[in-house]
Amino acid sequence: MSSIKSKNSHVDRMSKIASLNEQEKFFLGALHCRKQYKKKSVIDQQGTISKSVYYLNKGILSMEYQHGSKVFVRDFIFRDSPALVYPSFYLEEPSRYSIKAVTDCDVWELTKENFEIGKRKIPNLEIIAFKITNLFHQNIEKRFESMITKSAEDRYLELVENHPKIIQSISLKMIASYLGITDVALSRIRSRLSKRVAKNY
Amino acid sequence: MSSIKSKNSHVDRMSKIASLNEQEKFFLGALHCRKQYKKKSVIDQQGTISKSVYYLNKGILSMEYQHGSKVFVRDFIFRDSPALVYPSFYLEEPSRYSIKAVTDCDVWELTKENFEIGKRKIPNLEIIAFKITNLFHQNIEKRFESMITKSAEDRYLELVENHPKIIQSISLKMIASYLGITDVALSRIRSRLSKRVAKNY
DNA sequence: TATAGTTCTTAACTTAGGTTAAGATAAAAG
DNA sequence: CTTTTATCTTAACCTAAGTTAAGAACTATA
Numbered sequence: 001m002s003s004i005k006s007k008n009s010h011v012d013r014m015s016k017i018a019s020l021n022e023q024e025k026f027f028l029g030a031l032h033c034r035k036q037y038k039k040k041s042v043i044d045q046q047g048t049i050s051k052s053v054y055y056l057n058k059g060i061l062s063m064e065y066q067h068g069s070k071v072f073v074r075d076f077i078f079r080d081s082p083a084l085v086y087p088s089f090y091l092e093e094p095s096r097y098s099i100k101a102v103t104d105c106d107v108w109e110l111t112k113e114n115f116e117i118g119k120r121k122i123p124n125l126e127i128i129a130f131k132i133t134n135l136f137h138q139n140i141e142k143r144f145e146s147m148i149t150k151s152a153e154d155r156y157l158e159l160v161e162n163h164p165k166i167i168q169s170i171s172l173k174m175i176a177s178y179l180g181i182t183d184v185a186l187s188r189i190r191s192r193l194s195k196r197v198a199k200n201y
Numbered sequence: 202m203s204s205i206k207s208k209n210s211h212v213d214r215m216s217k218i219a220s221l222n223e224q225e226k227f228f229l230g231a232l233h234c235r236k237q238y239k240k241k242s243v244i245d246q247q248g249t250i251s252k253s254v255y256y257l258n259k260g261i262l263s264m265e266y267q268h269g270s271k272v273f274v275r276d277f278i279f280r281d282s283p284a285l286v287y288p289s290f291y292l293e294e295p296s297r298y299s300i301k302a303v304t305d306c307d308v309w310e311l312t313k314e315n316f317e318i319g320k321r322k323i324p325n326l327e328i329i330a331f332k333i334t335n336l337f338h339q340n341i342e343k344r345f346e347s348m349i350t351k352s353a354e355d356r357y358l359e360l361v362e363n364h365p366k367i368i369q370s371i372s373l374k375m376i377a378s379y380l381g382i383t384d385v386a387l388s389r390i391r392s393r394l395s396k397r398v399a400k401n402y
Numbered sequence: 403t404a405t406a407g408t409t410c411t412t413a414a415c416t417t418a419g420g421t422t423a424a425g426a427t428a429a430a431a432g
Numbered sequence: 433c434t435t436t437t438a439t440c441t442t443a444a445c446c447t448a449a450g451t452t453a454a455g456a457a458c459t460a461t462a
Contacts, residue, residue: 153448184411184451390419392441
């Protein structure tokens with residue numbers, strides 16, 4: 001029984017947003033299917049219509065957009081978080097960004113068709129979707145705010161504080177892209193910081 | 202009759218998003234009330250719960266956030282556009298930003314109570330709200346994208362191209378803040394651009 | 403195992419933009 | 433009408449970050 005629970009942690013998480021009864025939980029769990037993605041694989045392609053939402057069980061995902069020949073990291077998604085190409089998934093219009101696996105990933109996938117089936121059977125599912133949507137909006141709002149109010153160094157420190165393990169699993173180049181600077185600039189920031197720490201000893 | 206139509210252009214605009222019948226249009230129009238705001242007045246205060254949405258009939262609004270002692274312009278809202286403090290209005294949580302009148306403004310206000318009444322009588326109102334919400338998200342997504350992919354000069358040119366009249370009605374300082382740079386830097390960009398134009402003659 | 407491709411660091415140079423300050427208009431307030 | 437305040441420009445100086453390049457360390461693959 002406990003193994004089923006741990007297997008369906010995404011359902012429990014959703015139920016915390018807007019409570020579901022046991023039947024609904026079971027039904028929602030059955031609508032999801034588990035998928036594995038190898039590092040660097042593209043899960044959702046920019047410019048296409050997003051057909052699924054994901055719940056990240058293990059690993060790290062990235063949201064990226066291509067602009068000419070350059071690729072920019074719009075955000076990282078860490079474990080136990082939903083990955084949604086918004087608003088492409090809802091409006092069925094081409095998405096502004098891709099979703100890629102930064103590390104090997106393990107996700108729960110909910111297709112658009114299953115989402116529609118779920119909505120008919122589980123009234124609270126719409127509320128859950130709406131709240132997740134709002135979280136996404138708050139996320140980019142915060143990101144935009146820190147972009148114009150903080151220096152690259154402060155943004156880096158903020159990121160490392162929130163996700164200390166990031167340095168082990170994400171390349172410097174991708175972190176730099178996330179911060180809106182070049183890899184050279186981030187390397188400089190890192191050495192500047194370590195020198196500053198060394199001074200205090 | 203035509204005067205009524207022009208008076209209710211906001212209702213017609215909404216009906217274009219998800220069509221409403223004449224009865225619904227009339228009802229929706231009656232739920233709005235017209236308001237005038239003097240230049241520099243604060244319509245919605247950062248940190249409070251947003252109680253209304255607005256439709257801007259005339260003038261220019263700004264979305265701003267205060268960060269310590271500094272104020273940052275998050276966006277401008279031009280005529281014939283909705284102004285929504287999202288997600289504060291829906292979730293009834295403190296808002297991340299204020300809405301202010303950059304010039305004298307003329308708006309249609311729809312209070313939260315009237316919005317709830319409207320939802321019960323006009324099924325499509327929820328769809329309209331959802332689509333407007335999505336437009337808001339796309340807007341910040343674009344803004345974020347141009348922030349990390351373009352230079353301040355390109356962002357300035359982009360803004361002026363989309364809103365040529367902006368220079369007459371919005372102060373250099375506010376435009377600079379919108380672009381994420383100082384007023385001195387924008388003044389420099391302007392003189393650089395005018396010298397470049399002069400060279401071509 | 404050797405070779406080629408990444409990843410990261412460091413240095414040198416350049417440029418955009420921040421900071422401060424001073425002067426010129428223009429607008430608001432007395 | 434005068435004084436004060438806000439707006440804008442320009443200059444001087446400084447720093448953060450872009451660009452290019454070269455070398456080290458690690459990975460992947462033939």
